[in-house]
Amino acid sequence: MSTSADPILVPTDYFRELTPQEIFADGERPLELDLGSGDGTFLVEMAALHPERNFLGVERLLGRVEKTAKRIRQRGLKNVRVLRLETTYTVAWLLPANLASRIHLLCPDPWPKKKHHGRRLLNDPEFLAGLHKVLRDGGEFLVKTDDHHYYEHVLEVMAGQARFQRLDWPEGAFPYPKTDFEVQWLALSKSVERARWRKLPPVV
């Protein structure tokens, strides 16, 4: 296992759930997940803004993971790490239940062609089960996308999740740095839509 001081998290065992302390030594602090964290622009800015919280990025491309790690080292941040792994596997199998206070899914691949819709994260029951498991009660799931059809798809899927309640997200409601892809889309005059949900406690 890499130590908590190493920005890249390398589990010693990929076939059992990690404990919060294996992710960050001070694993009792609130933790936020950035799924498909790209080059780490958003992840690192969030970690700098919130030194009282921990942040874990999940990204499958090695070059982007290395770029993120470089940013983390340059900023001297100890509350942010990145894991090179596939998102669905990570939330469904590697991360423990009730770990995250917020889960960010920002500018994910929209897979616009109909024949590729099966690849969309929210079309995968395993991903949805992992999302439910890893997010704490009262925690939030936040999504941004430049693709309007994908946005509608996310709203439709989330409307079917009984334990998730949609929340307003007005511009500037809370500090939320722009992501690398978002900056690129905005420079091309594309609009970026956003939505967020709160996970409700179980009905007893």
Ligand SMILES: C[S@@+](CC[C@H](N)C(=O)[O-])C[C@H]1O[C@@H](n2cnc3c(N)ncnc32)[C@H](O)[C@@H]1O
């Ligand atoms: C369009 S980019 C957005 C990156 C970043 N969130 C941003 O907004 O700048 C999508 C990122 O998700 C990563 N990605 C896509 N599918 C993934 C998966 N199943 N598991 C892990 N990473 C994934 C890609 O490698 C890519 O870096």
